[in-house]
Amino acid sequence: MKLSRKNGLRASAIGALVVSGALVLSACGSDNNTGTTPDGEKTSAAASNIKCDDAKGQLLAAGSSAQKNAMDLWVKNFQAACSGVEVNYQSIGSGGGITKFNQGQVAFAGSDSALKDEEVAESQKICTGGGKGINLPMVGGPIAIGYKLSGVDNLVLDASTIAKIFDTKITKWNDPAIAKLNPGAKLPDSTIQAFHRSDESGTTQNLGKYLSTAAAADWKYDPKSKSWPAPGGQAANGSSGVATAVKDAEGSIGYFELSYATANKISTVSVNTGASAPVAATTENASKAIAAAKVKGTGSDLALSLDYATKAEGAYPLVLVTYEIACDKGNKAETLPTLKAFLNYAISEDGQKVLSDAGYAPMPAEIAAKVRQIVPTLS
Amino acid sequence: MATTTTTPPIEDGRAKGATRPGDRVFLGLSRGSGITLLVIMAAIAGFLTYRAVLAISQDSTNFFTTFEWNPAGSPPVFGIAVLAFGTIVSSIVAMVIAVPVAIGIALFISHYAPRKLAKPLAYVVDLLAAVPSIIYGLWGAIFLVPYLDGLNQWLDAYMGWTYIFDKSSDGVARNLFTVGILLAIMILPIITNVTREVFLQVPKMHEEAALALGATRWEVIRMSVLPFGRSGIISASMLGLGRALGETMAVAVVLSPSFVLSGHLLDPGGGTFAQNIAAKFNEANEFGRDALIASGLVLFVITLLVNGAARWIIARRKEYSGANA
Numbered sequence: 205m206k207l208s209r210k211n212g213l214r215a216s217a218i219g220a221l222v223v224s225g226a227l228v229l230s231a232c233g234s235d236n237n238t239g240t241t242p243d244g245e246k247t248s249a250a251a252s253n254i255k256c257d258d259a260k261g262q263l264l265a266a267g268s269s270a271q272k273n274a275m276d277l278w279v280k281n282f283q284a285a286c287s288g289v290e291v292n293y294q295s296i297g298s299g300g301g302i303t304k305f306n307q308g309q310v311a312f313a314g315s316d317s318a319l320k321d322e323e324v325a326e327s328q329k330i331c332t333g334g335g336k337g338i339n340l341p342m343v344g345g346p347i348a349i350g351y352k353l354s355g356v357d358n359l360v361l362d363a364s365t366i367a368k369i370f371d372t373k374i375t376k377w378n379d380p381a382i383a384k385l386n387p388g389a390k391l392p393d394s395t396i397q398a399f400h401r402s403d404e405s406g407t408t409q410n411l412g413k414y415l416s417t418a419a420a421a422d423w424k425y426d427p428k429s430k431s432w433p434a435p436g437g438q439a440a441n442g443s444s445g446v447a448t449a450v451k452d453a454e455g456s457i458g459y460f461e462l463s464y465a466t467a468n469k470i471s472t473v474s475v476n477t478g479a480s481a482p483v484a485a486t487t488e489n490a491s492k493a494i495a496a497a498k499v500k501g502t503g504s505d506l507a508l509s510l511d512y513a514t515k516a517e518g519a520y521p522l523v524l525v526t527y528e529i530a531c532d533k534g535n536k537a538e539t540l541p542t543l544k545a546f547l548n549y550a551i552s553e554d555g556q557k558v559l560s561d562a563g564y565a566p567m568p569a570e571i572a573a574k575v576r577q578i579v580p581t582l583s
Numbered sequence: 584m585a586t587t588t589t590t591p592p593i594e595d596g597r598a599k600g601a602t603r604p605g606d607r608v609f610l611g612l613s614r615g616s617g618i619t620l621l622v623i624m625a626a627i628a629g630f631l632t633y634r635a636v637l638a639i640s641q642d643s644t645n646f647f648t649t650f651e652w653n654p655a656g657s658p659p660v661f662g663i664a665v666l667a668f669g670t671i672v673s674s675i676v677a678m679v680i681a682v683p684v685a686i687g688i689a690l691f692i693s694h695y696a697p698r699k700l701a702k703p704l705a706y707v708v709d710l711l712a713a714v715p716s717i718i719y720g721l722w723g724a725i726f727l728v729p730y731l732d733g734l735n736q737w738l739d740a741y742m743g744w745t746y747i748f749d750k751s752s753d754g755v756a757r758n759l760f761t762v763g764i765l766l767a768i769m770i771l772p773i774i775t776n777v778t779r780e781v782f783l784q785v786p787k788m789h790e791e792a793a794l795a796l797g798a799t800r801w802e803v804i805r806m807s808v809l810p811f812g813r814s815g816i817i818s819a820s821m822l823g824l825g826r827a828l829g830e831t832m833a834v835a836v837v838l839s840p841s842f843v844l845s846g847h848l849l850d851p852g853g854g855t856f857a858q859n860i861a862a863k864f865n866e867a868n869e870f871g872r873d874a875l876i877a878s879g880l881v882l883f884v885i886t887l888l889v890n891g892a893a894r895w896i897i898a899r900r901k902e903y904s905g906a907n908a
Contacts, residue, residue: 375753
């Protein structure tokens with residue numbers, strides 16, 4: 205008996221060791237989304253055009269998980285072209301990225317939303333010599349509304365019905381409002397299961413901005429909220445969690461970046477914007493909508509104001525633009541050449557070209573041109 | 584009676600007995616470890632309290648009764664009512680399921696199973712503890728939830744009259760009940776393991792005496808094993824409860840959280856402290872993090888209370904505890 209007791213203790217000690225080790229390892233999860241990364245051949249061709257200038261050493265960055273896959277591609281190509289350079293982007297979320305940037309821990313931050321006034325004020329401590337943090341739009345992407353409803357292939361909704369569905373004001377698939385937008389579709393008499401994000405997210409924030417602009421009468425919640433503001437519906441963790449939930453549950457609907465819909469083969473809603481035909485969620489259509497955006501930042505700040513209520517032909521209005529945030533003046537001297545070279549590549553034609561394969565929308569020519577003018581002036 | 588007047592050579596065994604170098608080193612080491620532990624706990628409590636006070640002083644509503652979490656709003660609004668309720672309810676569900684099952688497994692392994700089966704079974708239960716919680720979460724979200732939909736509908740149809748099993752809003756089984764089941768599986772190994780250890784320590788004489796009096800095996804267990812192991816079962820359960828209260832990733836992946844307080848276990852919604860912190864921490868600004876830390880302080884206090892209660896219960900039943908046997 206004594207022997208077996210000892211064994212039990214030893215086993216539990218080993219168990220405890222494994223558990224604590226596993227906890228440490230599992231602590232760093234990420235919103236990674238595999239299956240959409242294109243492989244080598246195109247990227248290696250692009251690599252030859254990368255200007256390394258004086259890039260060297262390690263470049264630290266952190267922020268939005270929405271642009272992680274784009275960042276992975278850029279980093280891979282950039283590191284392949286410029287030897288001895290290491291770019292390290294941690295996708296810890298926009299808020300975390302901005303916090304790290306304003307503490308001076310990273311050379312630039314990735315964020316789904318432009319800096320707020322108080323965050324700009326805080327950045328002046330880090331950006332020496334009178335500089336401040338500026339927003340450089342680099343990656344765009346459509347937020348797809350994915351659904352699972354057998355027998356219905358091309359669901360069309362408009363902003364108002366989307367708002368009512370996610371606000372649980374419309375609860376049945378055969379609701380007259382949905383039927384009117386989808387003549388001829390066999391809509392079942394079943395409950396709509398609307399899924400939203402349970403974590404705070406720039407994706408939720410962009411959906412909120414879109415709904416409160418394009419369907420102001422039906423979406424009364426705070427458009428700036430990163431956590432889900434409405435009381436009803438169901439939630440899942442991360443874009444991948446929402447995509448999994450939608451894929452599993454019949455009669456469900458949810459929102460996530462387009463790449464998750466592609467990877468999980470989830471049907472997406474075409475949006476009736478008021479244009480002559482409903483607009484599908486594609487990277488091309490998202491670029492068209494971003495092209496209509498206006499720059500609201502001043503000086504070298506290129507924060508965009510998106511036109512969510514656009515009625516332009518083929519422009520998909522529900523888009524997300526993610527920024528890289530750096531100092532206009534007073535970046536750290538030792539990382540400045542690497543920072544400029546990397547951002548230069550990211551916004552270059554080659555850098556933007558690789559985006560659409562990964563489910564992102566390249567910046568429209570006009571905005572990209574502006575960013576290309578700003579990046580070399582960073583100091 | 585002259586001997587009583589002389590000073591006894593050892594007045595305090597701990598202080599004056601430690602004269603040899605080995606003893607002194609050991610005394611220093613153990614005292615140092617004890618003090619380190621207290622300092623670490625005090626540091627955690629101090630940090631939590633400091634940041635919590637920063638946050639709560641700016642909360643525009645009652646921290647304990649508000650059903651909302653929006654520290655980024657103006658004015659900031661956040662409260663822990665839903666989180667405290669969800670944490671406690673999911674843990675209670677987990678305990679109700681896990682404790683009887685764990686005692687059953689422990690009894691089976693220690694008293695019923697043939698030797699060849701007992702060891703591998705004990706080992707498998709121990710292995711359950713080695714599975715990372717995120718794996719439980721993924722398993723729960725992808726495998727368990729679709730299967731529990733049917734159970735939920737059955738419970739709603741036949742047990743709906745109990746109020747807690749009345750499903751009042753539609754949705755898949757991403758609710759506190761599912762979380763409770765998952766937590767029960769996760770805390771099984773620790774409860775089983777400790778309970779089994781205690782059952783193995785029941786003095787053989789007790790059992791043999793009971794058998795000699797003509798008791799059946801079940802009567803032996805009822806009359807000698809269970810009473811002897813009671814304090815052990817309680818402390819094992821409290822260890823499990825501690826895990827259940829603080830479980831983070833599995834709950835974050837499985838639960839469909841919302842700031843709604845509902846006694847209907849099968850409705851999606853609710854939330855727990857740890858789940859809320861995991862979900863909101865990444866994107867929160869500095870003040871939002873302080874608010875989350877304030878909620879963490881409440882969890883810290885609840886855990887302290889639970890452990891305190893366990894110690895108190897065990898102290899009351901000292902006559903049964905293994906240390907005195």
